[in-house]
Amino acid sequence: MALPALRPSEHKQVALQSALQVLNSGEALDRPDTPDEVVTAVRRLPAIEAAYAPFPADIDPRLRAAFESRGITQLYTHQAEAFEHVLGGRHVVITTPTASGKTLCYNLPVLDRILKKPSARALYLFPAKALAQDQMAELHELTRSISDVGGDAIGVHTYDGDTPQDARRTIRTRAHIVLSNPDMVHSGILPHHPRWAKLFENLDFVVIDELHAYRGVFGSHLTNVLRRLQRICRHYGSHPQFICSSATIANPAELAERLAEEPFSLVQKSGAPSGEKFFVFVNPPVVNRELGIRRSYIAESRRVAGEFLRRNLQVIVFAQSRLSTEILTTYLKEDFEDVPGMPERIRGYRGGYLPLRRREIEKGLRAGQVRGVISTNALELGIDIGALDVCVMAGYPGTIASTWQRAGRAGRRTGQSAAVMVASSSPIDQFVARHPSYFFDASPEHALVNPDNLHILVDHVKCAAFELPFTTEESYGQVNVQEVLGVLQESGLVHRSGGEDAAGQWHWTSESYPANAVSLRSVSSDNFVVADHTSGARVIAETDFTSALSMLHPKAIYMVEGKIYQVEELDFVGRKAHVREVDCDYYTTAITYTKVTILDRFAEDAPKVALHGEVHVVSRVVGFKKIRFQTNENVGSGELDLPEQQMHTTAYWLEIPLSIINALPYATDDRRDGVIGLAFAMKQVAQLLLMCDARDIGLSVNAGESDGDDTPRIFLYDAYPGGIGFSAPLWGMQAELLSKTSVLVASCDCDNGCPMCVGPIGETGPLAKTVALRILEHLLTGTQAIVREEEVPF
Amino acid sequence: MATLDRLREIVKHHRPSAVPVVADDVRLEGDGFSRRHIESAGVAGGAEAPALQTITTAALELGGALVEHSDGAVIVVDREYRAGDLHGRMPIGEIVSTIADGEDAMQLMAKAWPSSKGIGGRLLFLDLETTGLFGGAGTQAFLVGCASIEGTSIRVRQFLMPGFEHERIVLAELQAWANSHGALCTYNGRTFDVPLIETRFMFHRVPCPLDGVPHLDMLHPARRMWRQRPLAAGTPDPDDSSCSLAVLEKQLAGLHRVGDVPGYEIPSRFFKFVRTGDARPLEAVMEHNRLDLLSLAAVLARAIVLITRGPSAAMTAQEAYGLARVYERGGAYENAEASLLRTIEFAKRVGAEPEVHGEALRRLAWIRRRDRRPHEAAQAWNELAILPRCAAALRREAREALAIHHEHRLKDLITAREHALDLLADGVSNRGRVQHRLDRLERKLARYSEARLPLN
Helix, strand or coil: CCCCCCCCCCHHHHHHHHHHHHCCCCCCCCCCCCCCCCCEEEEECCCEEECEECCCCCCCHHHHHHHCCCCCCEHHHHHHHHHHHHHHEEEEEEEECCCCCHHHHHHHHHHHHHCCCCCCEEECCCHHHHHHHHHHHHHHHHHHHHHCCCCCCCCCEEEECCCCHHHHHHHHHHEEEECHHHHHHHHCCCCCCHHHHHHHCEEEEEEEHHCCCCCCHHHHHHHHHHHHHHHHHHCCCCEEEEEECCCCCCCCHHHHHHHHHHEEEECCCCCCCECCCEEEEEEECEECCCCCEECCCCHHHHHHHHHHHHCCCCCEEECCCCHHHHHHHHHHHCCCCCCCCCCCCCCCEECCHHHHHHHHHHHHHHHHHCEEEEEEEEHHHHHHHCEEEEEEEEEECCHHHHHHHHHCCCCCCEEEEEEEEECCCCHHHHHHHHHHHHHHCCCCCCCCCCCCCCCHHHHHHHHHHHHHHECCCCCCCCCHHHHHHHHHHHHHCCCEECCCCCCCCCCCCCCCCCCCCCHCCCCCCEEEEEEECCCCEEEEEEEEEHHHHHHHCCCCEEEEECEEEEEEECCCCCCEEEEEEEECCCCEEEEEEEEEEEEEEECCCCCCCCCEEEEEEEEEEEEEEEEEEECCEEEEEEEEECCCCCEEEEEEECCHHHHHHHHCCHHHHHHHHHHHHHHHHHHHHHHHHHHCCCHEEEEEECCCCCCCCCCCCCEEECCCCCCCHHHHHHCCHHHHHHHHHHHHHCCCCCCCCCCCCCCCEECCCCCCCHHCCCCCHHHHCCCCCCCCCCHHHH | CCCHHHHHHHHHHHCCCCCCCCCCCCCCCCCCCCCCCCCEEEECCCCCCCCHHHHHHHHHHCEEEEEEEECCEEEHHHEECCCCCEEEEEEHHHHHHHHHHHHHHHHHCCCCCCCCCCCCHHEEEEEEEEECCCCCCCCEEEEEEEEEEEEEEEEEEEEECCCCHHHHHHHHHHHHHHHCCCEEEEEEEEHHHHHHHHHHHHHCCCCCCCCCCCCCEHHHHHHHHHHCCCCCCCCCCCCCCHHHHHHHHHHHHHCCCCCCCHHHHHHHHHHHHHCCCCCCCHHHHHHHHHHHHHHHHHHHHHHHHHHCCCCHHHCCCHHHHHHHHHHHHCCCHHHHHHHHHHHHHHHHHHHHCCHHHHHHHHHHHHHHHHHHCCCHHHHHHHHHHHCCCCCCCHHHHHHHHHHHHHHHHHHHHHHHHHHHHHHHHHCCCCHHHHHHHHHHHHHHHHHHHHCCCCCC
């Protein structure tokens, strides 16, 4: 919104076109998809004209004058629409593309209210501190313009872990707009609400930016933080209105409603203009068909980025991990050596860099001195880096939503831009690269949360009881909170006062400060710290309890910021892993034995093939494999003797009827391989459908060898104690899950299975792919799934 | 698994609190006659708050009375300590008379202290016992201990919250007391007690009566006067516990507590009372609080004696030095200088306190410099520079000051150069600055010798 877009010069367009031509081997840019070629798709997304609306009539004249003094004389339609909703007292969620002037959607009504009612307060929540800093800079400019045209001074302050102690008191009473993050609200603001009385008494707005970031564990925690916030607001007599903004996801209103537990109006038609964009899918060529090995996608990304950089276009490259970020940065710095004395043209960017360095890179990008930046998802959120010419994604970002979000980092409001996705050899990447329509035509994913996960909920009930006694009539979330409080009383954490019959209260009766023990980024506060003993001892990382054994077992390779460490000792009782820096060419993956027992079946009446419910998962890390970097070959293994981990969670599972299994014309072992291969492929697709990370769901196969019940079962369980809300939706999407799995396996190039479909050959048997397809065939005809709509190549 | 069992499982595995919790079998005096204990059976079997009957019994057991209001009640325990009573070896009467005449000394110790006469009589000593140490909305003061001077006695009045729902009443009582007193005296109240009380009033959305009340937090003057020094170079700097009220009362008043309740046990004793209605574990907490209040008065009295009688009343180098710091902060530089001289005298006599000796010389030099007596300041620096076993940082500071003094005031470039060279040899951290001085001195000396000017 701030600056009028620059009209890109003619030669920039020529450069872009020519680079695209080279990538596309000289073919026309408008062409049908070609799943088997290196460039599987080139799509041209036409430019979109701006749709404007006048400033609403009831807007404060000083605010309008301030905007006009900055050259803004009208709004985009979505900004005006959002304003009307807020004025009408409705909670609103805005979901429009990157760089469409989303922040104005909330700044406009908030500033308007503060000008009309100076006692009004607003709390802005950002998922990361840097975003709050960016937003503060933008708001400061706006408030300066407002005072220039004679408006009152409006206090805007960030409040986070970095806020100096002596500034805090002033912020608590004076700031009209407090920019913070959920973690700070959870541990620093809510537990001290009496000191924030002025804010809570007058809290008119809660703004939640980057709403889509709050899914899974983080989102489940956020709902609870907002429940606590709303309790405190009721205590002080305020009823804040929520204004949320989100990247494009399938269910923005539903997510907002799950998080704030209020009804929302949705604004999703953007009035912002955008320039023409080319979207290209690149699948590195196959180098070994037998083993299904393709050329390294890192090398391919280097080549692609090089084509654009060479033509002096500004490029952002998104890598999948910190390690690949560093590797690509090194490669591209080699290709585009800096001129001594001149600013660096190629920079890396990721979490772990010091804030000062990051600000410097962001500035360099805006000013155009930095020509290429290689980043983890750290730059995916709305940090201001200006608009670049080209976005190269080294690997599919994992979700449709985040792919669009990243692609949005390139492209101005006018002129041309390009986004290139280079597929890795993971099954998901292959699926997307070979089925461009899945990406271009499908709706993005659903963001899922489970705020009533008992582990998470109990932690927040403790925090809430500390903040304000619960009454014996009070409810909280979807569970019976009185029952929860009763159990907390058994442990002496709360005490019920006021007698049996009268309305009483539950008081916190522990000297601890419960928020300190709860991290919003994990389910349970129990965690392991990683201590590096290379020179002295220092803590370099921490990891949650659930993943500790598989990541930090003895001899495991653990990586932080591109450095490689080996675990020397795992102190299970002391929750500590002792590591030392090593120089080696492999990493490790744990071999985990998992057994799932069904505790409770939901949706029993539905067809019996797929079910979901509560399960008990016992897992044990029994060994590990050493995998060489680059080639991914297995170069060794080891056995481990570690304690068992148990977890109560939710799961989706597939029960393959024995009638199908027994009818398969294959040997018992081959049938087992088929089930295992099918499970491997299903997990990949489930990840795709659920918009989650690989570690968010666990896989366990009972391939029919267990006692008594021979029915093979494939369990896809929530990898968090108590479940995080994936199972029921996955069950709901089960037809899609099976048909997409079928497409993934059937369309894979390999002969007998590979890491891109049913798993690497050698780990699954020679017939795994064939058998898996046969089982799917039976299942799909049996459940008359909607496979017909899908085009199945071959 | 039933939800209730799962909940129990989850709650049981919550991260253990860092704070130790009082064991269930806290030994009680007496036969423990039948008392209702709460069955832990969740909501249904429900825990009842101590009924009126129970809290009346509790009040009697603690030697107090239950004061009922329309919307709650408070247990008030009143104790009078007469002039002849002893606190450790200090007679209460002596503490009272010292405080009553201690206006000037208090003014010296506190910022923004009212100058009116008779402030000692309107002083409110305040000490809280709380449900936790972390602050925040869930930390409450379950016991507000107040003390004030009445005639020749000290009256201690404690307000104990008989249950969480009675907090407003406790606060109202405190409000009444605060309004009838003119100033506040605490130990660490600036960072703990007063902010906590403020938060409680804010929680109930009532203006805090302690806002703007003059406040003398004895922690800071006490640290200046009595904090333990490291015995020898290399021993770690003592933490604040060396200046805790418990340490001071032993040292200054000779008080040795018997059967005192450890601080970490206090919250859980209160929680136990709330759960069971059994007030007996709280008796030790009440006594602990009363002794704290008396010790606070004793510490104040001792500080007043020192300040009023001046350096001659100091018994150790440390005390004399702390006294000097108090005078200096209060702007009484003459007294500060006298106290420093007394400190040095002690240090020389005992000969075993080079740290205090060195710091006293340093302060002395600064005070004299501030008073525009540079030559006397230089004398102090000189003594410091040659003080045996003196901390290196102090010695370097002295040498640098001497180098400056000789270069700019005395124009004795050769001595200035000697000091600068000594400084370099002493392993000074900021070599650049010293080297710069040395270079300039050399240039000046060269110029003097070229001009064949006499070298002072």
